[in-house]
Amino acid sequence: MNSPAFPAFPEGFVFGAATAAYQIEGAAAEDGRGPSVWDTYSRLPGRTAHGHTGDVACDHYHRYPEDIALLKDLGVTSYRFSIAWPRIRPQGSGPANPAGLGFYDRLVDELLAAGIEPAATLYHWDLPQALEDRGGWRVRESAELFGEYAGIMARRLGDRVPRWITLNEPWCSAFLGYAVGRHAPGAREGTPALAAAHHLLVGHGHAVSALRAEGVREVGITLNPDWNVAATGSDADRAAVVRADTQHNLVWTDPLFAGVYPATEHETWQELIENQDFRREGDLDLISQPLDFVGVNYYRPTVVADAPYREADPALRTASDNRYREVEYPGVRHTAMGWPVVPGTFTQLLVAMRQRYGDRLPPVHITENGSAEHDVLSPDGQVHDASRVQYLADHLAALRAAMDEGVDVRGYYVWSLLDNFEWALGYDKRFGIVRVDFETQARTPKASYHWYRELIAAHR
Numbered sequence: 001m002n003s004p005a006f007p008a009f010p011e012g013f014v015f016g017a018a019t020a021a022y023q024i025e026g027a028a029a030e031d032g033r034g035p036s037v038w039d040t041y042s043r044l045p046g047r048t049a050h051g052h053t054g055d056v057a058c059d060h061y062h063r064y065p066e067d068i069a070l071l072k073d074l075g076v077t078s079y080r081f082s083i084a085w086p087r088i089r090p091q092g093s094g095p096a097n098p099a100g101l102g103f104y105d106r107l108v109d110e111l112l113a114a115g116i117e118p119a120a121t122l123y124h125w126d127l128p129q130a131l132e133d134r135g136g137w138r139v140r141e142s143a144e145l146f147g148e149y150a151g152i153m154a155r156r157l158g159d160r161v162p163r164w165i166t167l168n169e170p171w172c173s174a175f176l177g178y179a180v181g182r183h184a185p186g187a188r189e190g191t192p193a194l195a196a197a198h199h200l201l202v203g204h205g206h207a208v209s210a211l212r213a214e215g216v217r218e219v220g221i222t223l224n225p226d227w228n229v230a231a232t233g234s235d236a237d238r239a240a241v242v243r244a245d246t247q248h249n250l251v252w253t254d255p256l257f258a259g260v261y262p263a264t265e266h267e268t269w270q271e272l273i274e275n276q277d278f279r280r281e282g283d284l285d286l287i288s289q290p291l292d293f294v295g296v297n298y299y300r301p302t303v304v305a306d307a308p309y310r311e312a313d314p315a316l317r318t319a320s321d322n323r324y325r326e327v328e329y330p331g332v333r334h335t336a337m338g339w340p341v342v343p344g345t346f347t348q349l350l351v352a353m354r355q356r357y358g359d360r361l362p363p364v365h366i367t368e369n370g371s372a373e374h375d376v377l378s379p380d381g382q383v384h385d386a387s388r389v390q391y392l393a394d395h396l397a398a399l400r401a402a403m404d405e406g407v408d409v410r411g412y413y414v415w416s417l418l419d420n421f422e423w424a425l426g427y428d429k430r431f432g433i434v435r436v437d438f439e440t441q442a443r444t445p446k447a448s449y450h451w452y453r454e455l456i457a458a459h460r
């Protein structure tokens with residue numbers, strides 16, 4: 001295979017790989033871990049592909065030394081993993097579980113011994129089920145308990161983990177979880193989903209305070225901003241883009257980086273946002289505390305067209321019913337997820353964020369980027385995933401272009417180290433640069449792993 005050229009990054013640029021607890025750990029009922037919303041949701045009929053669950057996943061809970069050896073051989077400077085809140089506080093509140101803390105102690109020590117900087121995400125969607133039973137993110141209590149849990153982890157690991165991410169993609173938690181119903185807990189609601197969005201941000205704020213109190217080195221949040229493109233040049237489609245941007249981007253980035261909610265939220269949610277009782281004085285100050293970095297996860301652009309409400313009666317409408325629909329991106333390759341591959345939009349997105357927030361935008365880490373492909377295990381025992389290599393090369397080049405245009409990007413984490421449990425899509429979608437055979441748990445580095453390894457080595 002002719003490998004695509006390596007884009008060149010400045011000295012000190014962080015090359016990493018990312019995973020998330022529920023997607024890889026397995027050991028769902030071991031050592032005192034409590035159930036999370038994903039344990040519950042994945043057991044509901046028809047919610048995940050083939051009824052797959054994260055019960056075993058990549059069995060990383062037992063095989064982490066092998067996985068860290070793969071990271072070491074890859075040469076990454078940093079590894080982004082997430083901590084399972086229900087391993088630490090099985091009921092969401094109450095005493096910390098020593099066995100859960102012990103697991104992350106061992107993981108962090110093993111990473112450090114391999115010369116890899118740990119980057120810990122506190123919340124990658126696995127809310128303790130006990131908290132969902134009390135209202136989940138719809139209620140403020142979850143935000144407060146999230147802050148407590150952040151403090152527990154910072155006290156335990158703050159001396160050894162330099163980079164902390166409070167939330168992963170709160171848009172998914174709030175909207176896929178409470179409005180679209182495609183992620184746990186699978187709710188389809190209106191104003192309560194907007195309350196969930198706000199409480200996630202409040203939880204982020206409490207976590208920032210707790211992490212700062214322990215003096216950790218770097219604190220940030222990971223978002224998944226969309227690059228929304230109007231299907232046509234019509235006024236209606238352009239207005240639809242504003243509503244999509246509001247839901248996916250502005251309702252997160254404006255509070256975080258400008259300390260306000262976007263003016264466009266009223267047009268976007270109309271009746272659903274009229275009652276703002278869930279927002280309290282002081283919340284925006286808590287939410288907009290300065291950060292050391294913002295994590296950006298980017299995969300693909302979205303084409304948006306104007307559409308009528310799916311539900312005419314506001315009382316029955318969900319918070320994701322914003323009078324637009326996604327349409328196909330014409331004329332480009334699509335990955336196994338059906339996602340369009342348009343690397344230049346990655347540059348455009350980052351430059352636009354920088355333009356909107358100026359110096360209030362913290363330095364950026366790309367905390368996820370990668371692609372699911374129709375991988376084939378060849379008779380030679382290898383996975384020749386040329387399309388993934390091309391995807392990574394093109395997106396790294398697009399990232400480099402954004403840096404040339406003045407965006408301060410400090411690092412890049414490929415999603416993902418391992419094939420894993422891809423949420424509602426179960427084990428069908430493979431994002432790994434290492435193949436996992438889910439019958440035997442055998443790991444096979446793919447061509448993309450070898451390519452990324454050479455790219456990292458070229459920067460030494």
Ligand code: FCB
Nearest residue numbers: 020168169415422423431
């Ligand atoms: C992101 C998630 C990550 C993974 C990738 C494909 O939205 O953060 O867990 O599922 O998408």
